[in-house]
Amino acid sequence: MITSIQNNKVKEWKKLHKRKYRNQEQAFLVEGFHLVEEVIKSDFLVKELIVREGVEIQSDADIPTTEVSGQVFDAIAETETPQGIAAVVEQRSFDYEPGRWTLIVDAVQDPGNLGTMIRTADAAGFDHVILGKGTVDPYNDKVIRATQGSLFHIPIFQGDIQDYVGKLQEKGTHVWASTLSDASPYKNLNVPEKVALIVGNEGQGIDDSVAALADERVYIPIYGQAESLNVAIASAVLMYHLRS
Structure with missing residues (x-):
């Protein structure tokens, strides 16, 4: 001992x-x-x-x-x-092959948010989670605890978002960016057969260079007086919408 x-x-x-x-x-x-x-x-x-x-x-x-x-x-x-x-x-590495449903995370820095998003992606049956530069480490203790074990169920990739988006679009994947700029209410759009959802930093949102890669920009309407939704909650709403 x-x-x-x-x-x-x-x-x-x-x-x-x-x-x-x-x-x-x-x-x-x-x-x-x-x-x-x-x-x-x-x-x-x-x-x-x-x-x-x-x-x-x-x-x-x-x-x-x-x-x-x-x-x-x-x-x-x-x-x-x-x-x-x-x-x-x-740590485990995976061979990347574009799937039908992908969550892409741009510079989310709060461990609880990232862990919840990984857990929700697992629950919603997404194929992968891709973490862009500036995102908190998925092996951070607080992230692991927030995933409640989902970290071990769904492949996590880290790297340049632009590279991954290019591979996804080559395979016919439609890319949605969750942003307020020049965006449509998410319910107004038809759900593609294969889709990747990009969500962004808690304060700054998705980087403009990343948002520019998207095929569609979408937002979740706010009916009350809240300024915005938490990124993990917004991700959950959109992921389940895409799976409905």
Whole structure:
């Protein structure tokens, strides 16, 4: 059992709190019984389980397990009330092939918003989520928790949105951009057979260069006095509309 927070393994685990180190190691931390169970059931490779002393786990998976003291677990945990189980998981890459329904995210920076959007895309049966530059890391702890395990169910891609849009349009995918500028109410448009939905930054919206790539610009009417909808809520409305 590891009892010192100065232990080299503990230092390595704590480094996974930072995006730079996650990218360098191509690994990330998952915390809590539900999320650990979800990642074990998925096709992601779980490299190691970290279990606080006194916590019992039941798993048929043959995964290396390290027991640690309460002090050590508290040092690596990012939740306020740790459940005493975490996993070191290898990041997964996918071969990209345009699907029928795609969510494209341009520079969304709030982890809760991104996690909710990934979870909703999973629930709505979307094929992929594409994250453009400036978007929060999908392996951020708060993003992972907000996905409630959907991160392990739907392929996530990161890169230049223009490149992905070009590949989608070559395959006959219609691209919608959620924006207020020169846009039509979303219910006024026919739903294409194959569609990619672009949503943008919480404050600035979609970058003009990205919005210019779209085949249609759409907006959700506001009937009350609210200035706008939260990006995760707006994404949910549009994704379910596209699937209806």
